[in-house]
Amino acid sequence: MREAHTSSSALAAPSLQGHLHPTLVQQAMSLIEQAQRIALLAHEHPDGDCLGSALGFAHILRHMGKVCIPVCADPAPDTFSFMPGLDSLQHTLGDEQFDLVIALDAGELTRFGAVYEQHKDFLQRVPKLNIDHHISSAGCGEVNIIEPTAAATGELLVLFQQQAGLPLPQEAAMCLLTGIITDTSSFQFTNTTPRTMEAAAVLLRAGAIPEVIVRPIYRSRPLPQVRLRALVTTQAQTACAGRLIWSYATDETLAACGANATMDDNMSGTLRDIEGVQIAAFFKSYGNPHETRLSLRCMEPYNAAEICLALGGGGHARAAGATLNMPIQEAMSHVVATLQHAIEQHDSEA
Numbered sequence: 467m468r469e470a471h472t473s474s475s476a477l478a479a480p481s482l483q484g485h486l487h488p489t490l491v492q493q494a495m496s497l498i499e500q501a502q503r504i505a506l507l508a509h510e511h512p513d514g515d516c517l518g519s520a521l522g523f524a525h526i527l528r529h530m531g532k533v534c535i536p537v538c539a540d541p542a543p544d545t546f547s548f549m550p551g552l553d554s555l556q557h558t559l560g561d562e563q564f565d566l567v568i569a570l571d572a573g574e575l576t577r578f579g580a581v582y583e584q585h586k587d588f589l590q591r592v593p594k595l596n597i598d599h600h601i602s603s604a605g606c607g608e609v610n611i612i613e614p615t616a617a618a619t620g621e622l623l624v625l626f627q628q629q630a631g632l633p634l635p636q637e638a639a640m641c642l643l644t645g646i647i648t649d650t651s652s653f654q655f656t657n658t659t660p661r662t663m664e665a666a667a668v669l670l671r672a673g674a675i676p677e678v679i680v681r682p683i684y685r686s687r688p689l690p691q692v693r694l695r696a697l698v699t700t701q702a703q704t705a706c707a708g709r710l711i712w713s714y715a716t717d718e719t720l721a722a723c724g725a726n727a728t729m730d731d732n733m734s735g736t737l738r739d740i741e742g743v744q745i746a747a748f749f750k751s752y753g754n755p756h757e758t759r760l761s762l763r764c765m766e767p768y769n770a771a772e773i774c775l776a777l778g779g780g781g782h783a784r785a786a787g788a789t790l791n792m793p794i795q796e797a798m799s800h801v802v803a804t805l806q807h808a809i810e811q812h813d814s815e816a
C-alpha cells in the first residue's frame with residue numbers, strides 16, 4: 467500500500483500554485499467579491515484568446531453567483547461558434563449597470579475599440595481589473611495582472627483560478643483551452659512552456675475536449691476555400707532556385723473556386739512554408755483592377771517590413787503588406803524584380 471501511495475504521488479500533477487504574486491491575487495479577489503454585476507471585455511477584432519478568456523472567466527464567476535456579461539466590439543468569427551456561452555456575448559455595455567469591468571488580453575482601454583469609444587466616461591470611473599499577457603501592456607486597471615511569460619491570457623486565468631481556489635466548470639475549461647490553443651497555434655509556437663502544458667492539463671481534467679476546439683479552427687475548411695488554396699498554389703511561380711515564390715488571386719480566381727474574398731487568409735504563409743522558400747509574396751486584386759494588395763512573408767535575413775515600407779506599406783520583419791495603385795500584372799513584375807534583387811544583393815554580399 468505504501469509503495470502504491472509513493473508512486474501515485476510521484477505522478478501527481480505539478481502544482482500551479484505560487485506563479486502569480488499572492489498580493490495581486492488577493493487584490494483581484496477583493497474587487498471580484500465586492501462586485502455583483504461584472505462586464506468582461508474582449509479586445510476588438512477578437513481572437514480565440516480574448517474571447518475564450520472573457521467567456522471562460524464569465525463561466526467561473528457565474529458559478530460564484532455573479533452576473534456576468536462578456537462584451538466585444540466586434541462579432542466573433544464563425545470558427546468560434548462551438549464556444550459555450552458565445553450567445554451571451556454583447557457588443558456594447560448597454561445601460562452601464564456594472565460595478566466591475568474585467569479587461570482581458572489587452573492592457574489599454576483603446577484596444578476595446580467601439581466599446582471604449584461609446585462608454586469612455588463610464589470606463590474611466592468604473593473599478594477595473596486588467597488581466598493580460600502582452601509585454602507592451604501598461605495596465606488599465608486598479609489591479610493589473612500582466613504576465614508576459616504566459617503564452618495566453620487563458621493560461622493566466624488558469625493560474626488565477628488555481629491560486630484563488632475558484633471553481634472550474636467544464637464550459638470554462640473549453641473556453642480557456644481555446645485561448646491557449648489559438649495563442650500557441652496548438653502548442654507549436656516558442657511561447658509554449660511546461661507551465662502552458664500544465665495549465666492545459668488542468669483544463670483537460672476539468673473536461674475540456676481539444677478535438678472540439680481544434681477541428682473547426684485548424685482542420686475543417688469550406689470546399690471553395692480548399693480549392694482556392696489549391697489554385698493559388700498551382701499558379702505559383704518561383705525564382706532564385708525556389709528561394710522566392712509568388713502567386714496571385716483575382717476576381718476570376720475566386721469565381722473559378724466559388725470562393726469569396728475572406729477565404730484567402732494566410733495564403734502567403736502557405737507559400738512561405740514550401741520547402742526552400744525564403745521570401746513568399748501573395749498578390750490579390752478584387753473589385754478594383756487598378757489596386758493590388760501584397761502580402762509578404764520573409765525568413766531571415768530578409769525583412770518584410772523594410773521591403774513593404776519602401777512600397778508604401780508596413781508590418782513586421784517576418785510578415786508585412788502593402789497596397790499598390792497599379793494593376794496586378796504590373797504590381798507583380800515590379801515587386802518580384804525588387805524581391806529578386808534583394809536575394810541577389812544578399813548573395814553578392816555574403
Ligand SMILES: [Mn+2]
Binds near residue numbers: 618649
Ligand atoms: Mn492572447
